[in-house]
Amino acid sequence: xxDQLIVDEQSTLxxxxxxxxxxxxxxxxxxxxxxxxxxxxxxxxMKELNxxxxxxxxxxxxxxxxxxxNDPEKQVxxxxxxxxxxxxxxxxxxxxxxxxxxxxxxxxxxxxxxxxERDFEKxxxxxxxxxxxxxxxxxxxxxxxxxxxxxxxxxxxxKRNTVAVARTFPRKRYGLELEEEPGSVFSSSS
Numbered sequence: 216x217x218d219q220l221i222v223d224e225q226s227t228l229x230x231x232x233x234x235x236x237x238x239x240x241x242x243x244x245x246x247x248x249x250x251x252x253x254x255x256x257x258x259x260x261m262k263e264l265n266x267x268x269x270x271x272x273x274x275x276x277x278x279x280x281x282x283x284x285n286d287p288e289k290q291v292x293x294x295x296x297x298x299x300x301x302x303x304x305x306x307x308x309x310x311x312x313x314x315x316x317x318x319x320x321x322x323x324x325x326x327x328x329x330x331x332e333r334d335f336e337k338x339x340x341x342x343x344x345x346x347x348x349x350x351x352x353x354x355x356x357x358x359x360x361x362x363x364x365x366x367x368x369x370x371x372x373x374k375r376n377t378v379a380v381a382r383t384f385p386r387k388r389y390g391l392e393l394e395e396e397p398g399s400v401f402s403s404s405s
Contacts, residue, residue, distance in 0.1 A: 282308025
């Protein structure tokens, strides 16, 4: 998946078929609780459960803080589904949408170029994505982590107030994995 935010309302990531749905008030104090309500549906065997919880929390925080401007009268809707090898979420707020999406993509491309070129002096200008709306607790770095974590994409609707994300996980293997050595009792040539 590309390392950018995409606007594509036709993306299959917006398909809510078979997904659970929860609606929450925009209450910043309860984000951890809302996140736990969602994560409890994830299989216990799922790898990276703590990282998954953190990523979901960040998406809900963005919806509450930036989308709904911490207005408790506004709601955040979350659709979610999990399998042992798959996590899929859609988060919708009632705000005006992420209007700086192209600006963020441009910033991220320049940031990645600095990393690839190992230009650490120039990189210092790309530590955090800030806008006029940013405050001292808001560095925009959650989106960098989201793009890296959600390996099946971070996709917005046209209004940009709904984001769909998905991640695939390697399948867990149960039992022993034995490497065959020539002449061993496990070798197929014995």
